[in-house]
Amino acid sequence: MKKAVIVGSGIAGIASAIRLRNKGYAVKVLEKNSYPGGKLTQLSGNGFRFDAGPSLFTMPNLVTELFKISGKNPFDYFNFEKLDILCNYFYEDGTKISANSDINIFANQIAQKTTDSAKSVKNHLKKSKFIYGATEKQFLNKSLHKISSFLSFSTLISTLKLPFLTIFSSMNQVNERAFKDPKTIQLFNRYATYNGSNPYKAPGILNIIPHLEFGLGAYLPKGGMHEITNSLVKLAKEIGVEFYFNEEVTTIRIENNLAKSVSTKSANYPADIVICNADIHTVYEKLIPSEKKLKKVDRQERSSSALIFYWGIGKEFPALDVHNIMFTEDYKTEFNHLFDSKTIYEDPTVYINITSKKIKADAPKGKENWFVMINVPSVYNQDWDKIILEARQNILSKISRNLGENIENLIEFEELLTPQLIQDKTNSFKGSLYGTSSNNRFSAFFRHKNFSSKYKNLYFCGGSVHPGGGIPLALYSAKIIDKLIK
Ligand SMILES: Cc1cc2nc3c(=O)[nH]c(=O)nc-3n(C[C@H](O)[C@H](O)[C@H](O)COP(=O)(O)OP(=O)(O)OC[C@H]3O[C@@H](n4cnc5c(N)ncnc54)[C@H](O)[C@@H]3O)c2cc1C
Numbered sequence: 152m153k154k155a156v157i158v159g160s161g162i163a164g165i166a167s168a169i170r171l172r173n174k175g176y177a178v179k180v181l182e183k184n185s186y187p188g189g190k191l192t193q194l195s196g197n198g199f200r201f202d203a204g205p206s207l208f209t210m211p212n213l214v215t216e217l218f219k220i221s222g223k224n225p226f227d228y229f230n231f232e233k234l235d236i237l238c239n240y241f242y243e244d245g246t247k248i249s250a251n252s253d254i255n256i257f258a259n260q261i262a263q264k265t266t267d268s269a270k271s272v273k274n275h276l277k278k279s280k281f282i283y284g285a286t287e288k289q290f291l292n293k294s295l296h297k298i299s300s301f302l303s304f305s306t307l308i309s310t311l312k313l314p315f316l317t318i319f320s321s322m323n324q325v326n327e328r329a330f331k332d333p334k335t336i337q338l339f340n341r342y343a344t345y346n347g348s349n350p351y352k353a354p355g356i357l358n359i360i361p362h363l364e365f366g367l368g369a370y371l372p373k374g375g376m377h378e379i380t381n382s383l384v385k386l387a388k389e390i391g392v393e394f395y396f397n398e399e400v401t402t403i404r405i406e407n408n409l410a411k412s413v414s415t416k417s418a419n420y421p422a423d424i425v426i427c428n429a430d431i432h433t434v435y436e437k438l439i440p441s442e443k444k445l446k447k448v449d450r451q452e453r454s455s456s457a458l459i460f461y462w463g464i465g466k467e468f469p470a471l472d473v474h475n476i477m478f479t480e481d482y483k484t485e486f487n488h489l490f491d492s493k494t495i496y497e498d499p500t501v502y503i504n505i506t507s508k509k510i511k512a513d514a515p516k517g518k519e520n521w522f523v524m525i526n527v528p529s530v531y532n533q534d535w536d537k538i539i540l541e542a543r544q545n546i547l548s549k550i551s552r553n554l555g556e557n558i559e560n561l562i563e564f565e566e567l568l569t570p571q572l573i574q575d576k577t578n579s580f581k582g583s584l585y586g587t588s589s590n591n592r593f594s595a596f597f598r599h600k601n602f603s604s605k606y607k608n609l610y611f612c613g614g615s616v617h618p619g620g621g622i623p624l625a626l627y628s629a630k631i632i633d634k635l636i637k
Pocket residue numbers: 158159160161162163164181182183184187188189190191203204205206207208209398399400401428429430433457459573576577578579584585612613614615620621622623625
């Protein structure tokens with residue numbers, strides 16, 4: 152049986168393992184941590200459970216598909232619930248908008264709470280759906296870099312020229328043309344953060360993202376996001392994938408332009424195929440050092456990172472739902488801080504995720520598990536101790552102001568995740584959440600390809616390569632590799 156070795160057990164590594172096993176390979180996954188999932192993991196304490204990384208789940212079909220191709224019923228392993236309320240938005244002037252997944256209800260709510268019409272919202276979401284339809288097949292489902300894909304690649308380029316796709320305007324410019332009210336514009340600009348980008352620089356084509364939520368739906372797995380990892384690892388083991396934890400890969404050994412084996416401190420694993428799920432920067436810095444490739448990878452701007460406080464809160468707040476946003480008054484200045492001066496704005500936009508709203512076991516009765524996150528720059532020698540101290544105070548006063556309650560007094564449990572910790576835990580270069588940013592209209596084309604042109608049996612998956620970061624795109628990368636390997 153041919154041997155496949157996978158470096159890293161992030162979501163794309165696990166998905167690749169399942170796909171290669173189904174192709175008949177003997178698959179070994181080598182993971183530096185003692186647990187699988189990379190960023191998609193969990194933590195708990197004092198009776199509270201938290202998803203440590205991703206909190207928003209879209210396109211569950213990309214997960215269930217992995218069970219189906221393995222001949223299993225997905226729902227014997229993994230279940231999820233569609234969310235009626237996508238997000239509760241809070242503005243500093245007291246306005247609250249509850250984004251219902253029903254487009255009519257949402258559009259009417261925008262018409263009531265802002266100066267924009269319901270029709271303008273429906274039109275905008277229609278365009279979002281159009282962008283998805285025009286790009287999904289060619290961009291998300293394929294390697295952009297294979298000569299055999301050249302014809303469809305040129306089709307893609309011509310498709311991108313369609314005015315509806317708006318790659319020549321920024322997301323904010325498109326949103327300013329679509330809406331009058333700064334509140335609506337801010338709400339739709341926020342979607343740039345779903346892949347760690349800046350709406351004032353990222354191209355308007357990123358307006359595809361609202362369709363993922365409003366058109367395809369937002370979901371919460373039963374048992375929490377971590378169940379995505381758990382259920383897929385269970386499936387992988389059942390079909391014969393072998394996992395090796397605390398096994399950090401140090402070298403991919405190359406002979407005659409082929410990846411021949413993968414080495415860790417304790418062993419050498421022969422391979423017919425090697426798939427790297429580790430950040431592409433780590434690959435060229437450490438595993439197959441290449442100064443030239445590293446320079447190319449590092450020229451691209453990284454996506455934003457995150458500062459997260461996991462707070463066990465001793466009270467329930469009916470005004471909050473699973474996903475909540477408390478907006479800054481000055482979004483542009485906030486993004487200038489994140490991407491230009493690489494600092495944090497004193498009035499940050501605060502995201503609160505509370506899974507205990509739906510999963511009662513995630514917090515003791517009468518209490519809530521708050522995952523409180525702000526976007527922050529990736530690591531550039533900042534004084535993080537000082538930044539974290541200031542950010543904590545600013546976050547607490549923002550939430551307290553919005554909810555009319557002193558939140559600090561209610562914190563019963565606290566843990567922290569910083570950009571440096573994200574880097575240390577998962578080898579994500581500079582702690583960025585989504586690999587490279589999309590702050591340039593050509594970013595999608597500069598992202599690293601899913602295969603090596605030099606070493607025929609070496610492939611790359613995960614958030615730092617094509618088509619990009621976030622669970623759905625990481626899963627697409629595994630799917631693309633599956634197609635590339637004959
Ligand atoms: C705080 C946070 C919030 C996020 N929110 C969302 C969200 O709401 N929705 C969403 O879709 N996405 C979100 N994301 C992004 C999403 O988590 C990632 O894009 C996705 O999980 C990346 O998966 P991956 O397969 O690239 O691997 P990663 O999760 O990056 O894992 C890579 C794995 O490789 C291992 N590894 C690295 N180097 C080596 C080595 N040398 N040897 C062995 N193993 C190695 C690492 O330990 C790790 O386990 C968020 C991320 C974070 C951190």
